[in-house]
Amino acid sequence: MFDQLTERLSTALRNLSGRGRLTDENVADTVRQVRLALLEADVALPVVKTFTDAVRERAVGAEVAKSLTPGQAFIKIVHDELTRLMGEPSTGLDLRAQRPVVVMLAGLQGAGKTTSAGKLARWLIEKERKKVLLVSTDVYRPAAILQLQTLAAQVGAGFAESTADEAPIAIARRALDEATRSAYDVLLIDTAGRLHVDAEMMAEVRDLEAAIHPHERLFVVDSMAGQDAVNAARAFNEALSLTGVILTKTDGDARGGAALSVRQVTGKPIRFIGTGEKTDALEPFQPERIASRILGMGDVLSLVEQVHEQVDREKAEKLAKKLHTGKSFDLGDLRDQLSQLQRMGGMAAVLEKLPAQLQANAAKAAGAVDPKALKRQIGIIDSMTPRERRRPDSIDGSRKRRIANGAGVALPEVNRLLKQFDQMHKTMKKLAKGGMLRNMMRGMAGRLPPGFGP
Amino acid sequence: MTNPASPPAARGFFKRLGERLSTGSSRIAEGLKSILPGRKIDAEVLEELEERLIGADVGVEATARILEDLGRRVARKELGDVDALVGALRRAMLEILAPVEKRLQIGGAKPYVILVVGINGAGKTTTIGKLANRLRTEGRSVMLASGDTFRAAAREQLAVWAERNGVPLIAQQAGAEPAAVIYDALQAARAREIDVLIADTAGRLHTQSHLMEELKKVKRVLSRIDPGAPHEVLLVLDGTIGQNALAQTAEFDRNLGVTGLVITKLDGTAKGGVVLAIAQRFKIPIRFVGVGESLEDFGEFDAAGFVDALLRPAGESA
Numbered sequence: 087m088f089d090q091l092t093e094r095l096s097t098a099l100r101n102l103s104g105r106g107r108l109t110d111e112n113v114a115d116t117v118r119q120v121r122l123a124l125l126e127a128d129v130a131l132p133v134v135k136t137f138t139d140a141v142r143e144r145a146v147g148a149e150v151a152k153s154l155t156p157g158q159a160f161i162k163i164v165h166d167e168l169t170r171l172m173g174e175p176s177t178g179l180d181l182r183a184q185r186p187v188v189v190m191l192a193g194l195q196g197a198g199k200t201t202s203a204g205k206l207a208r209w210l211i212e213k214e215r216k217k218v219l220l221v222s223t224d225v226y227r228p229a230a231i232l233q234l235q236t237l238a239a240q241v242g243a244g245f246a247e248s249t250a251d252e253a254p255i256a257i258a259r260r261a262l263d264e265a266t267r268s269a270y271d272v273l274l275i276d277t278a279g280r281l282h283v284d285a286e287m288m289a290e291v292r293d294l295e296a297a298i299h300p301h302e303r304l305f306v307v308d309s310m311a312g313q314d315a316v317n318a319a320r321a322f323n324e325a326l327s328l329t330g331v332i333l334t335k336t337d338g339d340a341r342g343g344a345a346l347s348v349r350q351v352t353g354k355p356i357r358f359i360g361t362g363e364k365t366d367a368l369e370p371f372q373p374e375r376i377a378s379r380i381l382g383m384g385d386v387l388s389l390v391e392q393v394h395e396q397v398d399r400e401k402a403e404k405l406a407k408k409l410h411t412g413k414s415f416d417l418g419d420l421r422d423q424l425s426q427l428q429r430m431g432g433m434a435a436v437l438e439k440l441p442a443q444l445q446a447n448a449a450k451a452a453g454a455v456d457p458k459a460l461k462r463q464i465g466i467i468d469s470m471t472p473r474e475r476r477r478p479d480s481i482d483g484s485r486k487r488r489i490a491n492g493a494g495v496a497l498p499e500v501n502r503l504l505k506q507f508d509q510m511h512k513t514m515k516k517l518a519k520g521g522m523l524r525n526m527m528r529g530m531a532g533r534l535p536p537g538f539g540p
Numbered sequence: 541m542t543n544p545a546s547p548p549a550a551r552g553f554f555k556r557l558g559e560r561l562s563t564g565s566s567r568i569a570e571g572l573k574s575i576l577p578g579r580k581i582d583a584e585v586l587e588e589l590e591e592r593l594i595g596a597d598v599g600v601e602a603t604a605r606i607l608e609d610l611g612r613r614v615a616r617k618e619l620g621d622v623d624a625l626v627g628a629l630r631r632a633m634l635e636i637l638a639p640v641e642k643r644l645q646i647g648g649a650k651p652y653v654i655l656v657v658g659i660n661g662a663g664k665t666t667t668i669g670k671l672a673n674r675l676r677t678e679g680r681s682v683m684l685a686s687g688d689t690f691r692a693a694a695r696e697q698l699a700v701w702a703e704r705n706g707v708p709l710i711a712q713q714a715g716a717e718p719a720a721v722i723y724d725a726l727q728a729a730r731a732r733e734i735d736v737l738i739a740d741t742a743g744r745l746h747t748q749s750h751l752m753e754e755l756k757k758v759k760r761v762l763s764r765i766d767p768g769a770p771h772e773v774l775l776v777l778d779g780t781i782g783q784n785a786l787a788q789t790a791e792f793d794r795n796l797g798v799t800g801l802v803i804t805k806l807d808g809t810a811k812g813g814v815v816l817a818i819a820q821r822f823k824i825p826i827r828f829v830g831v832g833e834s835l836e837d838f839g840e841f842d843a844a845g846f847v848d849a850l851l852r853p854a855g856e857s858a
Binding site: 122125126127128130131194195196197198201227228229230232233234235236237240281308310311312313314315335337338339340341343344363 | 591594595596597599600659660661662663690691692693694696697699700701745746747748778780781782783784785787805807813814
């Protein structure tokens with residue numbers, strides 16, 4: 087499904103190309119595609135609406151940087167806005183409080199609280215050199231306490247025992263005493279999974295919070311969560327006045343739209359992401375990475391930057407000037423264009439940076455620009471004399487054979503290149519006469535990879 | 541499955557589902573009437589409906605199909621008011637769901653082997669506990685196999701369910717080879733003439749290919765004892781997750797050939813729409829749905845009952 091969406095998005099973006107400025111009209115369809123992409127990524131509907139409104143506002147009237155196509159400029163706006171909404175990169179936990187610093191984890195069933203508690207303990211022990219005590223107040227799920235005990239032993243954390251017939255508050259109080267007595271730096275409290283609409287269970291966790299006053303109150307949420315994540319986050323935030331979020335199971339292929347919803351409704355930072363099964367699979371949150379993932383954009387942004395850097399601006403401008411002044415486009419100019427393509431690492435390197443879903447399509451288009459063919463075409467032009475490059479019509483049969491031999495290619499390849507050039511040349515002349523230089527340049531941009539038009 | 545007590549029980553179950561879903565905040569049909577009193581059905585109303593469907597996790601594909609159908613009816617002026625719209629919506633949803641309402645038929649093989657798979661936290665072990673209870677109530681002998689040798693205390697969690705249901709459990713120490721545990725269990729079940737063997741497996745993300753290989757091995761090993769085993773590969777999906785349920789189903793199906801689905805946690809939070817998204821995309825039967833923690837909150841999937849639960853206005857009982 088997402089394949090189709092990414093395609094739809096890129097189609098909409100293609101329709102944006104050839105315009106120097108983003109207008110209300112030309113972004114409308116694209117905004118709709120972004121909306122669908124976000125919904126497919128499970129970003130909650132109200133959040134999507136706020137977001138697309140913000141994007142539209144920023145996009146309309148925005149001048150498109152010369153090196154970017156309007157489509158790329160639009161993606162950049164979307165991406166920047168997403169990254170901004172995601173907040174600052176995380177620095178971990180706030181441990182500036184009297185010891186033992188109490189950290190509490192809460193969330194829905196199956197979100198990954200107990201596993202996260204084990205991972206967080208390990209992170210605190212190894213990265214922050216803290217002495218950590220773990221305790222489970224999950225007196226409901228069979229063997230939940232044992233699960234945490236096993237994890238505590240694995241990661242070398244202390245474990246405060248509890249049994250299923252105790253009250254959660256009593257368990258937590260006893261653990262806090264133990265943490266104080268035994269000079270632990272951090273007490274990590276795991277809680278039972280609960281539904282945010284379960285009034286009784288929400289009251290329980292609220293009472294637990296009121297009794298213990300944990301310094302950090304973290305909401306653990308599955309990155310695969312659906313539309314309702316927004317309501318769950320709101321309810322937990324109201325009950326516990328959260329201080330942060332842990333996003334779990336990001337090693338799957340979920341788009342992680344829940345991250346945006348949760349961030350938006352709670353306004354609380356995402357502290358960590360869970361990235362695998364093992365206890366060391368926990369990383370501080372990087373907003374940029376999740377933003378790209380939600381959009382399904384792969385590494386498009388770094389591609390855009392790369393195009394920026396490597397297209398030789400001067401040569402591109404020289405070419406543009408040449409066309410403006412009516413001087414003819416010759417094979418030397420074509421060679422410059424081809425070698426710019428080559429400098430980007432050929433199409434293979436460009437392809438690697440595209441989102442997976444786009445790669446197949448792009449590969450089809452790139453067939454025409456196979457890196458070997460590119461090299462041969464440059465070789466053919468290099469085997470010409472400067473005069474031949476300026477006056478291709480002077481190349482007769484004997485010269486063609488000489489060029490083919492020099493470039494180490496078969497004669498038909500030389501013919502094909504000359505024919506292609508001839509067609510390009512004719513089109514350009516026609517357009518130049520009609521005073522449609524700008525359009526022509528755009529036409530060229532359409533044939534070359536995105537961002538190439540000067 | 542033969543269960544004479546099923547129809548009334550099922551009705552009660554879906555009524556319960558309706559009540560549970562009604563605590564969620566944005567019901568699909570809720571308020572359509574109050575927002576649009578006496579309004580004629582136009583593009584704007586359909587757009588409002590589209591947002592509600594998406595908001596209920598129905599997904600873009602199934603939503604598009606439903607709206608296309610409704611749009612055609614609107615064009616033919618078949619839908620005069622909101623009641624007619626909701627009626628047409630109900631029919632469109634049923635059309636998607638009816639084909640996947642197929643009950644699990646136990647029998648033919650003894651033991652009938654059910655392999656339960658799914659990602660971490662989907663509710664596999666709880667589902668097994670409830671399924672075992674159900675089968676016991678029907679008078680079948682059941683054995684459980686703990687193939688989750690990875691997660692801390694998974695075996696103990698299953699042991700609690702085995703004890704509650706009074707059924708035997710075959711388990712080994714943590715870190716044991718899952719295929720070996722389940723193989724042993726099948727042999728034990730044969731020797732003891734058990735009717736149904738339910739094998740638990742470790743939760744795994746569908747993107748972890750080495751863990752998928754592990755499950756394929758379990759399947760291969762089982763078929764060495766009984767070529768038909770496992771007779772049912774039951775994929776457990778968390779009803780609160782969003783569109784990733786589709787990716788999960790596709791991956792598990794590609795690797796293992798999923799024969800039935802269980803959708804859990806359709807209580808309170810979930811809008812339940814993901815069931816439509818899955819049914820629209822895959823033709824895999826939905827065997828059971830879970831709507832809560834207790835044993836009674838687990839029942840066979842019934843398309844009509846489910847649609848009614850989705851569409852029934854809050855507070856209104858069936």
